[in-house]
Amino acid sequence: xxxxxxxxxxEDGGATLKQKEELAKGITELFSKIFNRSSSNxxxxxxxxxxxxxxxxxxxITKLRKKK
Amino acid sequence: xxxxxxxxxxEDGGATLKQKEELAKGITELFSKIFNRSSSNxxxxxxxxxxxxxxxxxxxITKLRKKK
Amino acid sequence: xxxxxxxxxxEDGGATLKQKEELAKGITELFSKIFNRSSSNxxxxxxxxxxxxxxxxxxxITKLRKKK
Amino acid sequence: xxxxxxxxxxEDGGATLKQKEELAKGITELFSKIFNRSSSNxxxxxxxxxxxxxxxxxxxITKLRKKK
Amino acid sequence: xxxxxxxxxxEDGGATLKQKEELAKGITELFSKIFNRSSSNxxxxxxxxxxxxxxxxxxxITKLRKKK
Amino acid sequence: xxxxxxxxxxEDGGATLKQKEELAKGITELFSKIFNRSSSNxxxxxxxxxxxxxxxxxxxITKLRKKK
Numbered sequence: 001x002x003x004x005x006x007x008x009x010x011e012d013g014g015a016t017l018k019q020k021e022e023l024a025k026g027i028t029e030l031f032s033k034i035f036n037r038s039s040s041n042x043x044x045x046x047x048x049x050x051x052x053x054x055x056x057x058x059x060x061i062t063k064l065r066k067k068k
Numbered sequence: 069x070x071x072x073x074x075x076x077x078x079e080d081g082g083a084t085l086k087q088k089e090e091l092a093k094g095i096t097e098l099f100s101k102i103f104n105r106s107s108s109n110x111x112x113x114x115x116x117x118x119x120x121x122x123x124x125x126x127x128x129i130t131k132l133r134k135k136k
Numbered sequence: 137x138x139x140x141x142x143x144x145x146x147e148d149g150g151a152t153l154k155q156k157e158e159l160a161k162g163i164t165e166l167f168s169k170i171f172n173r174s175s176s177n178x179x180x181x182x183x184x185x186x187x188x189x190x191x192x193x194x195x196x197i198t199k200l201r202k203k204k
Numbered sequence: 205x206x207x208x209x210x211x212x213x214x215e216d217g218g219a220t221l222k223q224k225e226e227l228a229k230g231i232t233e234l235f236s237k238i239f240n241r242s243s244s245n246x247x248x249x250x251x252x253x254x255x256x257x258x259x260x261x262x263x264x265i266t267k268l269r270k271k272k
Numbered sequence: 273x274x275x276x277x278x279x280x281x282x283e284d285g286g287a288t289l290k291q292k293e294e295l296a297k298g299i300t301e302l303f304s305k306i307f308n309r310s311s312s313n314x315x316x317x318x319x320x321x322x323x324x325x326x327x328x329x330x331x332x333i334t335k336l337r338k339k340k
Numbered sequence: 341x342x343x344x345x346x347x348x349x350x351e352d353g354g355a356t357l358k359q360k361e362e363l364a365k366g367i368t369e370l371f372s373k374i375f376n377r378s379s380s381n382x383x384x385x386x387x388x389x390x391x392x393x394x395x396x397x398x399x400x401i402t403k404l405r406k407k408k
Binding site for chain 2: 007049052053054055056057058059060
């Protein structure tokens with residue numbers, strides 16, 4: 001408890017292992033602290049999605065990044 | 069608002085960028101029109117799944133395609 | 137094929153059946169047209185989420201609606 | 205960016221609004237800090253699941269809670 | 273390991289606790305047997321969806337049930 | 341009906357097609373038997389996740405496997 005699914009874009013070669021570990025550990029501890037529950041069974045899944053497959057307001061992240 | 073997740077099989081080399089853009093834009097506009105809400109924050113995620121990993125009625129799409 | 141999951145906030149009493157039918161039918165037809173595939177097995181799932189449980193940029197939709 | 209989905213059990217009357225806000229804000233800030241990306245479009249969805257519908261190792265949380 | 277999410281329609285008053293336990297236990301054991309892995313951390317989540325919110329081929333389960 | 345999503349780690353070269361077929365077929369039959377419903381429209385999706393992206397209690401499966 002709980003199951004947390006993170007869907008993020010794969011950019012600049014993708015998240016490093018260190019970043020993913022920090023994220024998973026950080027979310028797990030945050031959850032545990034806020035709800036005062038054991039987090040030994042907390043599951044965090046990280047899915048990296050191609051920027052061509054992630055759209056906000058109908059536009060791909062690929063295009064939105066170029067606009068900046 | 070909203071988050072829309074599309075899980076489709078990867079066939080014939082996969083969806084083209086043009087097809088994915090059409091799909092994401094089309095869904096976003098459809099949502100906006102039906103619910104009369106801004107779609108600037110609408111998220112559409114497209115995930116392509118190997119036909120060996122997608123099953124209908126217990127049979128893989130790989131096998132179902134061969135039957136046709 | 138495919139499976140499409142729509143997560144939207146429940147506002148103003150929630151989406152009507154007519155709106156949900158329009159959305160599901162519209163997405164199904166859009167997919168079928170773009171990819172030129174049969175949509176007889178297309179699954180659309182609509183999940184309505186309380187505005188207290190939907191956050192953009194760390195703020196709930198409940199609060200974001202009040203700001204407007 | 206990103207979309208983060210939290211599925212947690214509904215216990216003791218459910219999470220309070222304050223707890224959910226803390227969780228969503230905390231995860232959003234954590235993500236932003238680790239990946240050094242803007243989090244203005246980050247989406248966090250919180251789904252609370254009945255303990256009869258959440259199983260670990262084949263046993264419901266309802267039963268696991270009673271064992272403790 | 274793994275996380276298994278079951279989305280089913282809520283019909284005839286919904287699944288009973290006994291049915292849900294059988295399903296979660298059965299899936300967990302099946303997974304464990306096929307992959308020869310421990311299932312002590314396997315998570316099964318069951319979500320029941322209103323038949324007005326579940327569509328196949330663009331038609332709601334509500335309507336499809338009436339046609340039979 | 342239903343949609344069942346299996347997220348499992350990719351280990352030892354990944355699940356074989358035979359294992360995935362067994363899993364999808366087994367889950368489909370189990371569902372059909374327990375709920376006494378047709379499973380011709382049941383969808384099973386299998387997603388294999390890198391062990392660096394799957395965390396339990398804040399630790400990656402990669403690390404947990406090494407500890408054993």
